[in-house]
Amino acid sequence: MKINLEFRGGAELLVNNVSQHSVDLDGSKWxxxxxxxxxxxxxxxxxxxxxxxxxxxxxxxxxxxxDADWELLGQLDYELQEGDSILFISTLHGG
Known part of the structure; x- marks a missing residue:
């Protein structure tokens, strides 16, 4: 199953400064x-x-x-679908 991951707002710093990832997951239920x-x-x-x-x-x-808040979809229990796009945006910033 192929999905797209995106990290923004500083979250990309945790994944080697690469904000977009196309991921191929093995198996059927994620x-x-x-x-x-x-x-x-x-x-x-x-x-x-x-x-x-x-x-x-x-x-x-x-x-x-x-583009929908994961809280509306069941958060951790949401079952991923082929082609899903998951975006992680950090709203925490140092000062």
Whole structure:
């Protein structure tokens, strides 16, 4: 299954400064929860605690699935579909 991942608002710093990723996932059933584990293992270069907390994204990271807030789609339980676009936007900024 092919999906697109995008990291913005500073989240791209956690994935080697590459904001867009086209990903081919093996198997047929993937949820956002399993995708987050895949991202932690395969994309995050260092300090995964800046992206993940307790099995989910940290507070302050907005997640959109096909331009819709993931909270409307079941968050971690949303089952990914072929061609989905998942966008992670960090709203946390230092000062």
């Amino acid at each position: 949820t956002i929860a399993s995708l987050l584990e895949w991202i932690k293992t395969n994309l995050i270069q260092e300090r995964p605690e800046l992206f993940l907390q307790g099995g989910s994204v940290r507070p302050g990271i907005l997640v959109l699935v096909n």
